[in-house]
Amino acid sequence: MSGLERILDPRTDFDDSNDIRQDESGSEGFSDNEDKVKMLDSSTYEKTASEILSERSSGKLTGPKGVIADYRYARKKFDMKQAQTQSSCVHIPSSLFNEPVAKDFDELSDADDQEFFEAYRKKRLQELSQSTKSLAPREIFGEVYQLDFDSYNRAVDSANGDVPVIIHLHEFHIKLCQELHSVFTELAGTYKYAKFCEIPAAATQSKFDEIVLPTVLVYRGGKLVSNLVRFIDEISSPDLNYNTVEGVFLRLGVLTEFQRH
Secondary structure, three states, rough: OOOHHHHHHHOOHHHHHOOOOOOOOOOOOOOHHOOOOOOHHHHHHHHHHHHHHHHHHHHOHHHHHHHHHHHHHHHHHHHHHHHHHHOOOOOHHHHHHHOOOOOOHHHHHHHHHHHHHHHHHHHHHOOOOHHHHHOOOOOOOOOOOOHHHHHHHHHHHHOOOOOOOOEEEEEEEEEEHHHHHHHHHHHHHHHOOEEEEEEEEHHHOOOOOOOHOOOEEEOOOEEEEEEOOOOOHOOOOOOOOHHHHHHHHHHHHHHHHHOOO
16 A cells, blocks of 8 residues: 555554654654643643644645644544543442433333323223123012011112112001002012012001101112101102102102113
């Protein structure tokens, strides 16, 4: 490889070359020691910068020597800038980072998405579980059950929590009790998922004044939820019929579309 080809070859490292010497005309040459940037303190950087500027202003501007001067000037300038950058960096020990840190925003986004979908999945499973329960076979009643003292508690306690147990306390010689009995028979045929029952007031072994009859008691899950003593007072009109009784039960939430069959 000729001298000029070697100069123009990008693989040539002029900083490490010992072959370049001062020419016969006394032109300024370059040694290895001049190519080294000593990263010691700020005065060293100032001195090196001064040497580079002085060197480039006095070096060859044309020909092979000019190419060498340009290359070495650019190389030293780059090395000096890199050294200054490294000296200005603050070193942070890795031990300060005790918690794992996400590598990038995508990793954080993935974690958020995973948390969201996990919560959504649990919610949907709960909804499906409730839907399955609601679709499970339900007991159909469809009639009015006549109770006595012993069967009263069984009727109340054995029903599912979703089933309203509606009990009519009556005495059949009372006209309003007869009318309510007829309405209960109709309602039982419409709201077949509700359990309609009747028991004579005397069979409860409690003393009822006939003036409070008919009385309606409503249980859910074995607990009394409505105590409608003197039921006629709950009706806004003087007529006790299917529509007025159903209206009372719907208004109080005793019956809903869920019980309709």
